[in-house]
Amino acid sequence: MPKVDPSYELRQEDLSPTRDSAFLQSLPVTLTSFVNKSGDIGMRLFPMLLVERQIGTHDASITMALVKGTTVVAALIGGYLGDKLGHKATIIISFVLAAIGMFIMPFSHSAAVICFAGMLTTFGHGLFTAPLRILLVHTVPAGMRQEALAWLRSGNNGAVMIASSIAYVTSGVGLAVLFLFDAVTSAIAVVLGYLHLPKDRPLLRAVNTHEEARDPTRRPWRYATFFCVSFIISLFALQSELFYVATTAQAKMSFGARGVEVYSQVVMLNTLFCMIFAVYASRWIKNIRFAFTAGLILQAVGLIWFTLQRDKMSAYFFSVLFQTLGELVFTSMAQFLLLQIIPKGPREGRIYSIALVIQLSGKALGGALAFYFLVGGMPWIWGVCIATAVCGVVSLFLPKILDRAQLRV
Secondary structure, three states: OOOOOHHHHHHHHOOOOOHHHHHHHHHHHHHHHHHHHOOOOHHHHHHHHHHHOOOOHHHHHHHHHHHHHHHHHHHHHHHHHHHHHOHHHHHHHHHHHHHHHHHHHHHOOOHHHHHHHHHHHHHHHHHOHHHHHHHHHHHOOHHHHHHHHHHHHHHHHHHHHHHHHHHHHOOOOOHHHHHHHHHHHHHHHHHHHHHHOOOOOHHHHHHHHHHHHHOOOHHHHHHHHHHHHHHHHHHHHHHHHHHHHHHHHHHHHHHHHHHHHHHHHHHHHHHHHHHHHHHHHHHHOOOHHHHHHHHHHHHHHHHHHHHHOOOOHHHHHHHHHHHHHHHHHHHOOHHHHHHHHOOOOOOHHHHHHHHHHHHHHHHHHHHHHHHHHHHHOHHHHHHHHHHHHHHHHHHHOHHHHHHHOOOOO
16 A cells, blocks of 8 residues: 555645636636647648648548547547656647648648648647546646636637637648648647646555445446446537537638638637636536536427528527537536546546547537438437436436545545
């Protein structure tokens, strides 16, 4: 049994958190992620680069498939490397890979080199997701974790706003400048991460593993809870991706040349609301049943409203308002709950990576079904209602499942 510093355990579990301390505790991780994501516009414009370089339809399709598929591989490997090398080291490596890929991209002209650069960048972006969140949870006292994750989400949304604004202002300069800007932000994130990211806390994991060994009945229930929550989050990701892909396509069909303008307003509205209210939602919402059921219902209302009134401008803003409210309510507890119930031990990162892959699968399925949703009408609305109802009912029983697993959230 490894020796544990008792003062560390006291600091983790018994310190009374304050709002200011929650912000300060999360600041190193949030700031590093913010700087990295401030240059996150490049991969969103990757399809434009393929068009600009006159890459053929066949090669472009293969390139996009490989680049998107790299995200899943990176999510799995990120958790594994976090367990083996340490979460801080894995995060720094991911930023280095993203910077190299972004630097190569604007100077590439062949499909093979563009594909390699895109896969390297996407791999770097996907690699740090699991280690970053786990590192934040490990280094923030228990009472502050929900709000600390909210500060991370808020910072990331602020970075997306900055990246979109930079893309808009520099749209006449060309894609090369944006890709190089992304490379610079990733390089700065490497320096910030090396200097300011907190060190890993392996002792806490050793303690939790020992506690579970004394009561082996906890582990099956904890795994059951983990997969249950993962699939609910996956459904939320599916319906969210369904909404945004469908609204993007419908904006072009309904408003023609103004489609890009309408879609940009919708995205900016969602991002702005999430940036401003993410922390407030984490402070106000502490009930798991309410967060999951209300979030899913608000999201479903947004989807149904959009489907029934899709040709009206007002429908876009009301539907995105419900979608955003659902996102704020649901995410105020979702990742926090998932990170709290992960079975602790030397495979913690790998297990969380599995959850990320489940969520990414839901997101990919939502994107694949979006055009069927657009032309399907009422049968798809009934499908959304049924899926929401099933997950809502499961959410109502989550506290009882947590009790059986002897989990404190």
